[in-house]
Amino acid sequence: MQTPYQLLGEDKIRELAIAFYEAMDELPEAADIRKMHDKDLGPISHTLAEYLIGWMGGPPLYADKKGTVCLTDPHAAYHIGPDETQQWLTCFDKALSKINAPEEVVSMLKGPIAQVARAVQNRDHSNPVDADPNIIAVGRG
Numbered sequence: 001m002q003t004p005y006q007l008l009g010e011d012k013i014r015e016l017a018i019a020f021y022e023a024m025d026e027l028p029e030a031a032d033i034r035k036m037h038d039k040d041l042g043p044i045s046h047t048l049a050e051y052l053i054g055w056m057g058g059p060p061l062y063a064d065k066k067g068t069v070c071l072t073d074p075h076a077a078y079h080i081g082p083d084e085t086q087q088w089l090t091c092f093d094k095a096l097s098k099i100n101a102p103e104e105v106v107s108m109l110k111g112p113i114a115q116v117a118r119a120v121q122n123r124d125h126s127n128p129v130d131a132d133p134n135i136i137a138v139g140r141g
């Protein structure tokens with residue numbers, strides 16, 4: 001059986017990572033997670049590309065640099081609940097369609113990428129600003 005890396009090729013995986021952050025930038029429904037990221041999405045697109053190349057069965061570019069593929073520490077500073085996880089996965093779906101990924105690859109990745117996203121999730125609840133009980137007292141809005 002061919003790996004997603006073999007089916008897509010390295011250039012397409014790099015395109016996928018760029019398309020992923022473009023989707024995050026464009027989709028109103030990804031606004032919460034967009035705010036967690038830098039204005040310049042160039043460097044993180046490059047890092048995600050290297051991560052995905054290894055994860056899909058290609059050379060371990062990310063692991064070689066970082067010494068691990070564990071994503072817990074790099075995400076620990078961010079509040080990632082179910083809504084944030086869903087936003088991330090929506091961007092991933094959008095990116096796959098932006099690069100016209102073959103249906104075979106889309107269905108191969110669907111389960112595993114959702115599993116990684118659930119592993120990255122570090123809160124049981126999402127954190128909408130409106131949930132702040134002091135919202136009126138502090139005069140926000």
Ligand code: HEM
Pocket residue numbers: 033036037038044047048051066071074075078080084085086088113116117118120121
């Ligand atoms: C579940 C929702 C997720 C959210 C909200 C999220 C958010 C973030 C944020 C805010 C950063 C830091 C960006 C920066 O340093 O500028 C980050 C880094 C990163 N994320 Fe995620 N992420 C999620 C899931 C994932 C998943 C599923 C993957 C992999 C398939 C992933 C791969 C990465 C990588 C490789 C980095 C860079 C880590 C490093 O600096 O070594 N993330 N993510």
